[in-house]
Amino acid sequence: MSDNALHDSFFALHHGLPRQGPGSDATTRRLLALSGRLPERPRVLDLGCGPGRSALLLAAEAGAEVTAVDTHEPFLAELRETAAARGLDGAIRTLNADMRALPFPDGSFDLVWAESSVFVLGFDRALAEWRRLLAPGGGLVLTECVWTTEEPGPAARAFWEEHYTLRTVAGNAAAAVAAGYHVLGTVPQPESDWDEYYVPLAAHAEAADTAVPGMAEAVAGARAEIALRQEHGSDYGYAGFVLRVADPRWRTRPEGDGDVAAVRAVNAAAFPTPEEAGLVDALRADAGAWLPGMSYVAEAPDGTVAAHALISRCHVDGVPAAALGPVAVAPEHQNAGAGQAVVRAVLDAARLRGEQLVLVLGHPEYYPRFGFVRASEYGIKPGFEVPDEAMMALVLDASVPVPPGTIAYPAAFGV
Secondary structure, three states, X not given: OOHHHHHHHHHHHHOOOOOOOOOOHHHXXXXXXXXXXXXXXXXXXXXXXXXXXXXXXXXXXXXXXXXXXXXXXXXXXXXXXXXXXXXXXXXXXXXXXXXXOXXXXXXXXXXXXXXXXXXXXXXXXXXXXXXXXXXXXXXXXXXXXXXXXXXXXXXXXXXXXXXXXXXXXXXXXXXXXXXXXXXXXXXXXXXXXXXXXXXXXXXXXXXXXXXXOOXXXXXXXXXXXXXXXXXXXXXXXXXXXXXXXXXXXXXXXXXXXXXXXXXXXXXXXXXXXXXXXXHHHHHHOOOOOEEEEEEEEEEOOOOOEEEEEEEEEEEEOOEEXXXXXXXXXXXXXXOOOHHHHHHHHHHHHHHHHOOOXXXXXXXOOOHHHHOOEEHHHHOEEEOOOOOHHHXXXXXXXXXXXXXXXXXXXXXXXXX
């Protein structure tokens, strides 16, 4: 049997499926919501688009101008037909091209999107090669198969070691940060996303003509994959990653021993009273509140500290959580992106540390850009009176329940 026969049978088996990997419109919408503010007509590159479920949704609901790329022309033809039927043919352009050799100039897109297709390159190579395609402030959205346990069983491990190298969500998030991205959010995909792919695929396998050269092998491969998921699905899953390129103007890093005075000076200059500067010093002296590596600075081009953000330990009805604040920017660097850079950096650090929930009492028009929502949506409240919209929460790990209850701050906060 030739490789061409197996290739043709694989695509014949997958022809007409609504999706070419685990996913759903609901997951696409969640990923889009996490992407934050986009231009009115965002330029989106959908890589490995398949029949175009994501491309169609992005064009219809985000008003995007989508360039949909795949190497399988029948998928692209199906997408063009569907787009025309929905009146979206003016918003979606298809291109038969290899994602390993994309023909676009640097900075061509506001959003690069790849659901169930990054495996073609591998996660790390995609991070490196697709970054140049993004305009300043642009985002990268990927879904990827991941380990959901630190110790997967031998059957799942043997299968994936043969086919593709998996990491955990935390491992991929760390790789993204190391590659110069901020992690805006991760989305563990539900089992129903697998059903949207595997239920139609199983029906195609049942109806396939295995006398066609290569089809028996294609069907066997599909059934083995489905069986593995049924028997060992607790070991692995799919997850979405919403990333944004870090602002190159501001180098961010953890506070060092030599930064204490500069951090104090930035906090003193940024606020009308010295209370915030004193709060940082008091938290630094409180071993129960201070979290090593969670005091971050952004450097100005001359290497001086331009901004500072701190995360310390708090609790919600006894469950550990993280408190963001103070956040301070030196007056001469305000409204230039330093504050956003340092907040995103310290939130990345909290995510990689394994923090699950971050709380902030702050301006309700500023912090939602980082993904914060009203804490009351999770049944969380402070132990003192504040406007509901000013007490906000950001869930870093959606795979665990969010604890409701009353926030207990360190004593240094005086509340």
